[in-house]
Amino acid sequence: MSRLKRLMSWLTTTDHKRIGLLYFYTAFVFFLVGGLEALFIRAQLAQPDGHVVSAETFNQLFTMHGTTMVFLALMPLTASFFNYIVPLQIGARDVAFPRLNAFSYWVFVLGALLMNASWFTGPLFHAGRLNVAPDAGWFGYANLTSRQYSPGPNIDFWLLGLQILGVSSLAAGFNFIVTILNLRAPGMKMMRLPVFSWMTLVTSFLIITAFPVITVALVLLMFDRFFGTHFYLTSAGGDPVLWQHLFWIFGHPEVYILILPAMGIVSEVLPTFARKPLFGYTVVVYSGVLIGFMGWGVWSHHMFSVGLGPIADSVFSATTMLIAVPTGVKIFNWLATLWGGQLRFTTAMLFAIGFIALFTIGGLSGVTHASPPADLQQTDTYYVVAHIHYVLFGGTIFGLFAGMYYWWPKMTGRLLSETLGKWHFALVFVGMNLAFFPMHLIGLLGMPRRIYTYSPDLGVSTLNLVSTIGAFLIGVGVLVFIWNVWRTRTRGQTAGNDPWGGATLEWTISSPPPVHNFDVIPTVASRLPRWTKTQLKAIPEGAKLAEIHVPGGSIWPLVTALGLPVLALAPLSHRLPFAFVGATIILLGIFRWAFEPFEA
Amino acid sequence: MTIAAATHRTSMGLDSRKMAFWAFIGSECLLFGSLISTYLVYKGRSVVGPYPHDILNIPFTSVSTFDLLMSSLMMVLALAAVQRGDLKWAKVWLVATALLGIFFLSGQVYEFTSFVREGLTLQTNLFGATFFVLTGTHGAHVTVGVVWLLTLWVRALQGQLTAANAVTVEICGLYWHFVDVIWIVIFTVVYLIQ
Amino acid sequence: MQQPSTDEHPVVQHAHPTAGVYLRVATILVILTVIEVGVFYVPAFHSILVPALLLLSAVKFTLVVMFYMHLKMDSRFFTFLFGGPLLLGLGMTMGLMFLFGAFALRR
Incomplete structure (x- = not known):
């Protein structure tokens, strides 16, 4: 194939596996960009009165760090596994709407590029500086985002980029709902569906219901900025708190959009390496559905400091404590899965166990926010930053790394090095706790988040230095992972169909799978088709091989x-x-x- | 055997396109839900006039509402015609639906311009902002629907619309009726309950 | 969520109502709209204006969704796909109206 032809084949591809790989590599690049932004932030805060970046650039760094990690790294990384793995797990040849799937990917890339163009396009707007990136925080509270207080193009980049990314997520949401419900192999009942596919389904429902709300919030902001309306302007009768409500009505389901896929991955990895079926499969599935549903009723716990009144505070406090119950149920199910299993501590398994520990810590600090009086002490301090990173780094990213080590052989045909993998895990695990645990203390000692520098008199200098060291350790760990991926291309051990002894359908076919996935669509008779007595084979005896049109x-x-x-x-x-x-x-x-x- | 699993073999016995479209309509419920919520929480908060009761024209809007209801009737008749393979009547009902849609849109253009002449713009007050954004979003949906209907009409003229692909008309119909029920809500919440 | 069955199904078209049903529904819709506008103009109804109008519009909404969008005859799963988010949106609207004091008792 000529080079041009090969390029065209990627630009026009509708194969869910290729789109999955595109998602992975693109999102990983943005993960590195977001990580670099974090390292700049930590370098600035390494010591009091830091001078690494200016205050304006610092605002842009923390805004783009949050926005990039949530919308350009974590969500698309989960989407990469939705794409690659879900059709294989349910025994389908592709997703329900292959072209819509390609559309989702391209919209994501273009929206991400548009938003990040703000780092270099200052001169085009006569801004007098190179970087005009968004600078109002990742939840862009109203008034900070109004034309009056932010006259430059910074917020325009943010809101237009997010609108475009929303289109991508919505299209993918419809696609995966239909794929999972309608394209299952014969015999794949809903209660035989692998947990990862189940969590993808719940996540997709959350996406299609939550994203319209932020779309409207952003439309109102667009009208305020471009057409002179006063939706968020108090003097005209408007209310900046409306932005907060609409943002968090979206924002809290979004938290579960980020964590549920990771929970799904962990629910695949733990049974495989414990050689035991997932403990309480049904309860894990229903807990996931319940979390998705209850995630809609807790949004105002992000807003206790607004002063919503005793009734609203009590209700949202109660619902927030309640939502910890199904989450806790899942944690006990994972622990019970490990209990008495033949544990194999592969890198994927280490990340999955790390997920349980770190996510539990993040979950517990989350419950402390559920009490309004305690929350008032924690709001806008580094304590909240510690919480979100235990949940999203210790939770989502650890889950994603577990998924990468687990499914990398399926996606590329080669196993990642376990030795390098364990270095990767150790560095990231230690680094993550060094970086984020001190933030609990820094916050409770009174350091607010999003302030570009602090005084030595505050007494948090040492803790901040420790945190910075931790952040750079994470960076080294990620470099080890990149090295691991790079050397695996040529020197990785060949995987074969099923290097781990997995139970689900994706392990019945070759690695990487052929373009049509299954020579014969399998007929499923149990929840763990590879572990039951009549082990499922790729081509059952006596099956007639028909021609497959791709x-x-x-x-x-x-x-x-x-x-x-x-x-x-x-x-x-x-x-x-x-x-x-x-x-x-x-x-x-x-x-x-x-x-x-x-x-x- | 082809790979065309989506249309020939489904786990739930339901057409994939229809299922995706119902999910889309569910999603749209939250889009309009958010806009209507915004309208309702800002109701009565405008600090200057004109206020709803100064300006909303109930007789005129009742005609628009009637028009949209009738277009829904034309739409189901078009679908019924396509399903029984009656291309002639399908063409008639499709273009009738589209024309009623265009009539509704012209009414909205007239309404908007007369409001602007009477001093209500996006920037005047919260009522203007919430009203124009909510009804404007609905109007944009009607516009998309009209383009869609005209596309189907052209397909019918080309003789491409058969009973076998009636589901394409059915999905367009779902969209059109959804836009109609949203108007039913807007008519009550915005126009009648002042 | 309802438990979808997994056996292989050919895609079946559910029977749709006849033109007569469509016309009857349209007649009811028009009558209800006339009543709505009537209620709006008759001063005697002003005390029950809001609940009456909400009820009438809910009936119209349901009629269109059941008959013109075929939810009455079509798969129950479509009703779930539509009704779930619809209830979510309704809950959100009620929640926001409460939070913005729309239901506060006048003192």
């Missing part, structure tokens, strides 16, 4: 996706023609997409 690619998802950032250039540059060009591209893309011959 659909070609399509360029129109990419074209349609391209229209969105072009459309966004109109408000960004205040030039209307971009809107017409963008809308035309989208319309053209949709019509060509709808009428091209394509067998899904």
